[in-house]
Amino acid sequence: MNQNDTIHINCQINGMPFQLSVPPGMPLSELLREQGLLSVKQGCCVGECGACTVLVDGTPIDSCLYLACWASGKEIRTVEGESKNGQLSAVQQAYVHSGAVQCGFCTPGLIMATTALLAKPRERPFTITEIRRGLAGNLCRCTGYQMIVNTVKACEKQK
Structure with missing residues (x-):
């Protein structure tokens, strides 16, 4: 070839x-x-x-x-496929409302990683360590990650 x-x-x-x-x-x-x-x-x-x-x-x-x-x-x-009929997905909305979006460069990747993480069947809530592991490989230079972890926790409660 x-x-x-x-x-x-x-x-x-x-x-x-x-x-x-x-x-x-x-x-x-x-x-x-x-x-x-x-x-x-x-x-x-x-x-x-x-x-x-x-x-x-x-x-x-x-x-x-x-x-x-x-x-x-x-x-x-x-991320473009996560919105339906002009409505943001629950994960997208949570990122916007929690302040986990700052410069926004990392946000689409984090939203997709969060979406995949939350799709996993669970019998109990994720621990902070599990959330951090689930999002590992997605770097953010602005937030310090705590707002991102809090956002995942908030999404989990909405399920």
Whole structure:
């Protein structure tokens, strides 16, 4: 395969079917941004910051490290897909109301990581340590993380 070759993929992005041709080495983050999904931030591009976190079949991944060709047959969710009929999701609303959103660069990745964390079946509330582990890999330079942890706790109580 040479650089000019492309791979044809079929996937769902935020519930919509897509048929795309992608270069073999294209990161999923780049593909999503080309589709106008600008919540997928290009931060470190080496899987360290979490700003590009999306859900692939419900699992949070750093889309800068995940090749677009691997998305074939997968369901991809970004922050844009979390709003329904112009209404923010409960997690998005909680981030806004709690003050956990400051500069906003990390927020989409944290919202997706929080969404995945809260989707896990639980018999008891998450501990602070479990929340911190669940959000590990998502760096925030503004908040100091306590407001983010409090936001996850508040979301948990709403369930």
